Amino acid sequence: MTDLPDTMLAALCDAPGKPLRLDQVPVPKPGKGEYLVQMETCGLCHSDLHVQQGDEPLPEEAFPLILGHEGVGRIVAGDGPLAVGTRVGLPWLYETCLDCDPCLRGRETFCPEQKARGLDAPGAFAEYAILDTRFATPIPDGLDPVTAGPLLCAGLTAWS
Numbered sequence: 231m232t233d234l235p236d237t238m239l240a241a242l243c244d245a246p247g248k249p250l251r252l253d254q255v256p257v258p259k260p261g262k263g264e265y266l267v268q269m270e271t272c273g274l275c276h277s278d279l280h281v282q283q284g285d286e287p288l289p290e291e292a293f294p295l296i297l298g299h300e301g302v303g304r305i306v307a308g309d310g311p312l313a314v315g316t317r318v319g320l321p322w323l324y325e326t327c328l329d330c331d332p333c334l335r336g337r338e339t340f341c342p343e344q345k346a347r348g349l350d351a352p353g354a355f356a357e358y359a360i361l362d363t364r365f366a367t368p369i370p371d372g373l374d375p376v377t378a379g380p381l382l383c384a385g386l387t388a389w390s
Contacts, residue, residue, distance in 0.1 A: 234266070234306065240356035242294040246284025250297070250355070258352065258360045265308035265361045267318060272354040273300030273379035277322075281349065288349070299347040300379040301354025302369050310363030319367040320359055321382045324351040328364065 238257045241250040260266040278297040280286050301320035305312055312318065324345040326333050332340035347353045352360070369378050 234358075238357035240296050240352075241298075243282050243297055244294045245290070246282070246286075246288070246293075248282075250282065255296075255356070257358050260308040260360055263310065263363050265305045265310055265312070265318070265363055265366060267301070267303040267320060267359050267361050268306045269301055269303040269320075269354055269357055269359060270317075271302050271375040271379055272298040272320075273376075273383070274298075275300055275380070275383050277383075278348060278353075278355075286349075292349075295348060296352040296354075296356050296359075297348040298353035298355035298359075300382045301347075301359060302375040302378050302382075303354075303359070305361075305366075306358070308361075308363065310366065312363070312366055312368065316366075317369045317371055318361060319369045319378065319382045320347060320354045320361050321365060321367065322346055322348075323365055325362045325365065 234257055237254040239252055240255045242253055243250055299322040305314050305316045305318060323338055324347040326338040326341035327343040330341055345351050
């Protein structure tokens with residue numbers, strides 16, 4: 231594993247209606263079945279705006295949040311089928327059970343146990359983010375990351 235910093239810059243949403251603020255937070259550590267991804271870019275989805283503007287009924291204790299689920303970056307640590315250095319996308323789904331009827335039918339977005347990036351787990355508006363190896367989507371090097379980011383939400387949402 232490459233020497234990584236202890237902290238990173240992240241855009242934090244402290245409460246509904248508050249502007250995002252940049253601050254230093256700990257770099258997450260990948261666990262079993264996870265990659266640490268150094269972010270290149272992250273698109274801004276309208277659902278991020280819904281959360282930031284308070285249109286989603288989230289409890290006060292859910293904040294602060296790191297939003298963002300249209301991320302593109304490179305694996306810098308972790309153990310999985312993709313090599314360190316592989317460019318990947320970080321989608322809305324952070325994790326699901328992969329065992330219920332919707333998951334077994336390839337409809338993970340309907341999993342009752344799903345966790346969403348930026349809501350239930352930290353998102354990609356940061357220098358680094360965690361990615362479940364089972365949800366890692368390789369992104370070709372020739373694809374512009376600014377173009378690729380929104381495909382992880384709009385493209386995958388339409389497909390699924």
